Amino acid sequence: MEEEKVPEDWKEAYVIPLYKRGSKSSVSIYILVCLTSQICKLFEAIVKDNMVEFLETHKLLSDTQHGFRKGRSCLSSLLAFLEKVLRHIDEGCSIDVVFLDMAKAFDKVPHKRLLEILRKHGIGGKILRILGNWLQGRKQRVCVLGKFSESIEVLSGEPHGSILGPLLFLIFMNDLESGVVSHILKFADDFKIFGKVVEVTDVNQLEKDLDVIVDWTEKWQMKMNTDKCKVMHIGGNNANHEYSMLGHKLQVVEREKDLGIMLSSDMKSVEQCMYAANRANRALGMIKRTIRNREPEIMVKLYKAIVRPHLEYCVSAWNPHYSKNKELMERVQRRFTKMVNGLGHLPYTERCGV
Numbered sequence: 306m307e308e309e310k311v312p313e314d315w316k317e318a319y320v321i322p323l324y325k326r327g328s329k330s331s332v333s334i335y336i337l338v339c340l341t342s343q344i345c346k347l348f349e350a351i352v353k354d355n356m357v358e359f360l361e362t363h364k365l366l367s368d369t370q371h372g373f374r375k376g377r378s379c380l381s382s383l384l385a386f387l388e389k390v391l392r393h394i395d396e397g398c399s400i401d402v403v404f405l406d407m408a409k410a411f412d413k414v415p416h417k418r419l420l421e422i423l424r425k426h427g428i429g430g431k432i433l434r435i436l437g438n439w440l441q442g443r444k445q446r447v448c449v450l451g452k453f454s455e456s457i458e459v460l461s462g463e464p465h466g467s468i469l470g471p472l473l474f475l476i477f478m479n480d481l482e483s484g485v486v487s488h489i490l491k492f493a494d495d496f497k498i499f500g501k502v503v504e505v506t507d508v509n510q511l512e513k514d515l516d517v518i519v520d521w522t523e524k525w526q527m528k529m530n531t532d533k534c535k536v537m538h539i540g541g542n543n544a545n546h547e548y549s550m551l552g553h554k555l556q557v558v559e560r561e562k563d564l565g566i567m568l569s570s571d572m573k574s575v576e577q578c579m580y581a582a583n584r585a586n587r588a589l590g591m592i593k594r595t596i597r598n599r600e601p602e603i604m605v606k607l608y609k610a611i612v613r614p615h616l617e618y619c620v621s622a623w624n625p626h627y628s629k630n631k632e633l634m635e636r637v638q639r640r641f642t643k644m645v646n647g648l649g650h651l652p653y654t655e656r657c658g659v
Contacts, residue, residue: 309434315345318445339466349468372493373471379564383622393501399540402499406533410494412462416440485514574623578630585615585637599646
């Protein structure tokens with residue numbers, strides 16, 4: 306801290322590619338895990354705690370941001386979104402929602418402009434200078450089967466695998482909605498803009514807000530991924546207006562996965578119930594194929610750890626109220642209880658009691 310310098314070995318990271326799915330010869334299907342210095346992470350955690358306390362005390366972070374913040378989560382963002390949308394629906398209004406996506410947002414953050422934004426948020430002195438030194442001269446190399454590639458310098462972006470990276474990204478994105486009139490909600494680099502569209506002026510305002518966001522991305526050297534930006538029209542009297550961004554007409558969708566939840570234009574939870582049940586059943590299939598010891602104490606732990614999270618993820622935002630949807634979710638537990646040793650021959654109610 307006194308020297309305002311970070312040791313060079315703290316700036317080097319190893320990138321480990323983890324196979325996800327698809328063709329193993331395709332680079333794009335791998336998840337990249339970045340390993341950095343553990344001692345550096347301890348230093349980052351101390352700096353981060355003090356920065357967060359300063360930002361939260363002075364309320365410098367936007368209320369629209371729900372990612373990487375204490376007391377906020379995917380659920381809080383979804384509940385805020387649904388509360389506003391359902392209120393407009395109760396008023397008899399139509400709503401247009403635009404799901405926006407930035408191309409490799411974490412990798413494109415320009416370091417010099419990030420430091421300028423930090424200065425504007427009141428972060429200066431030695432902390433700012435040491436952060437500038439920490440961002441400069443970073444290197445990374447890929448490690449596969451114990452073999453390393455040549456080190457290359459990282460010229461932009463938040464350091465992957467770091468403690469400070471997510472916080473710095475939030476600060477960089479903090480004023481994205483400056484000048485935007487419509488509702489906007491952000492979760493890290495995932496964000497959506499929406500509003501009621503009763504009159505032509507409402508549609509024009511939403512289009513202007515999209516232009517404001519495009520202008521912001523160009524000013525701060527970011528880029529919108531227009532192929533992944535989508536529009537959802539909600540409401541029976543919706544005029545289904547077409548929106549465009551950077552000369553590209555945005556795709557219209559009836560359903561969209563947002564923060565892990567399937568949202569549909571009718572605002573019903575049918576799609577999400579089917580999605581959650583399918584994922585839970587796949588987890589049960591994996592247990593059935595791989596686990597031989599199916600004693601109750603083992604199976605219950607597996608069910609709670611692997612299956613139930615799919616059924617309960619953000620359930621407060623999509624709690625099923627139709628009988629058919631409740632039955633769909635209940636079938637997962639019916640199937641599970643039949644797999645447990647000694648319970649398969651019992652009626653369902655007795656299996657649950659055991």
